[in-house]
Amino acid sequence: MQLEQKNVLLGISGGIAAYKTPDLVRKLTAVGANVRVVMTDSAKEFVSPLALQAVSGNKISNSLLDEDAEAAMGHIELARWADVFLLAPATANVMAKLTHGLADDLLTTLALATPAPIIIAPAMNQQMWAAPATLENTEKLKARGLSFIGPASGEQACGDIGYGRMVEPEDIVKFLLEYDFEDQASEQIFAGKKIMITAGPTREALDPVRYVTNHSSGKMGYALAEVARDLGAEVTLVSGPVNLNPPKNIVCNQVVSAQDMLDSVMRDITHQDIFIACAAVADFRLAEVPTHKVKKKEGLLTLSFEQNPDILKTVAALNKKPFTLGFAAETNDVEAYARGKLERKNLDMIAANDVSSTDLGFNSDRNALTVITKHNKTDLPPASKKALAKELLTLLHIEYSNQK
Template sequence: MQLVQKNVLLGVSGGIAAYKTPDLVRKLTAKGANVRVVLTNSATHFVSALSLQAVSGNKVSIHLLDEDAENGMGHIELARWADYFLVAPATANTVAKLALGLADDLLTTLALATTAPVFIAPAMNQQMWASAATTHNMNTLALRGAHVLGPAAGEQACGDIGYGRMLEAHELADAIGEFADANRAVEALFKDKHIMITAGPTREEIDPVRYISNHSSGKMGFAIAAVAQQLGAKVTLIAGPVSLPTPPNVIRKDINSAQDMLNAVHETIATQDIFIACAAVADYKVNKISAQKLKKQSQNITLTLSQNPDILSSVAFLEKPPFTVGFAAETQHVESYARAKLEKKKLNMIAANDVSNSTLGFNSDRNALIVLTSSSTQHLAPNNKSLLAMELMKLVHKEYSRS
């Protein structure tokens, strides 16, 4: 079905990639979509409203205060009209405004006013894409549920080579079409189900200023929480120390240590239908935490460690456990190690990822997973974590329905 009778609102901001948008409109309408276009003032320097009106068959909107709109509330009308809102190209400036929740033009106001799924197609210089500010802003948007499409790598208008090119028109249209098809199949998959998710690292104190931890950013777990809520679940998120915003309508409990996480999990685990252990829990803790900062006395120091409680096993071995999904972050023999963990801990499912790859997994916006059950193996290709979370949750639903 793709986009037949679906309303796609296209927001175009002021980047050179705006020249691709007439073709993008054609690709969307070819899939059956009704398309309306919104331009920022700067976008009009790169593409004309007339050309976009010609290919879409609809009036192009530019100004926030439109006297021709009924009751002067054109932005509310457009926001309600849209089934999908695509911002392409999304410049670094527009991404920053969306992340901050600014509403100083029609495009950014629509982003706040719509309840439709939002898709962001970044387009900017490779160094701007790699900047800490843009990374933070993109993470914020993804965790709010925005779907990030791209960018691609290649030669840029400025002559640089790297990530920052907007995806091609057919790739963007295909992505939204595939989302529409998938969404029809998965809407409210987990309606009224209770899902608990752990995310992020834990910290095991050494003294008041030092601790043992790991590189987990929490991004994968937070993405899963956001998707689970979108699919109708009542979500509880047990989060280690991370600086990530809470996904909308998710109950969040912040913890520090593995023992803290164990306690938080078992407070309400009896009411959960599904438990997804995405957190990177420290395997060991310091036996004796120093009350004062340890002073440097010699070149070597010995810390005596003991094992932390195994949170995943403590849930899986309950008399009446929820459907239990583990995660395995490995640097070698990924699939075989994950399968051994699946069997040893009597899990329903496990998702394994290779964290030796610096472009995936820890601290990255992308990941790839091998999802194992006792009778199946599924490979989920590298993707943005929010889109990967959707693929994973569809597999969880499939297995949960069988259990």
């Protein structure tokens, strides 16, 4: 399906047709799209931001001068996140701003900042649509490669009849499903870079037939590997035991234990530009593994464990270390533990997630992350792991570029 896992940024401007947008968002998410919404101030007079947040599952963006967002260049991140920027409804005023390159609010700034294709669903009085200025603006925008859907003809809120109505949500979704827009995941922001990613769990032997492990499915690490590949990187994936097929056009080194994973990582780490430690590596291993199966007996069985090597800390301690991104899977005090890990292991960035819920994290196809660097914090709300991988790698690229 064309919109499966696509990131649709919906821009809503101030027209009566804005009342249709919650239904539009609902229909977009029903076909698998990830939707985020940006509104003008006047749009909030026609539709509730709370309603749009409820149906999209994401915070609504409105102000270009949001201090929390701008501390991390939020508008640029949102512009990069989008696979397609849909303006629905697009008023005559917004179209005029786009024509002349104005950027006096968040919506119009995003229109200038995004590399994604822009699709416009106009909505205005029929006389405004027929006005020479609007027709001229439409032709100029089309000449720049912007696409239009509608407007439709019919009775309008003002009582006039003619072209100017926003097309219905189901028609917009159908248009997007059939639209041959270039997948922005192919933007080669990591061209020429080598990225190594660890994924999945490790297994630590108790005897020749038993082992201890954890619930990691490897889905997040594999999603990161696929997206990094699509973004132009030469990817090496070091994977613990998972029930996933190795991604195409990626070097995949399959390992079992934490020591195996460390050995595989260190063989090629000096040639890597970026290291992403997404694997859930066992902290401990049996001090001495029996050579024969341990037989059942009455009473307690006492086992002695020793610490496994810390792969991420080892890489981050190298004299010429790559850019290091770690993960912190926690069940409580998530941000505090993540910040401690960032400092203690000398990382460049850490992605923290709460794995206490069965709906997100381990074994789920969805996740939510809090991404922390020495100077910034960005919350990535619940989404598919593929979508989160793209958002996380976009943040990583910004931080990596700023360090060069």
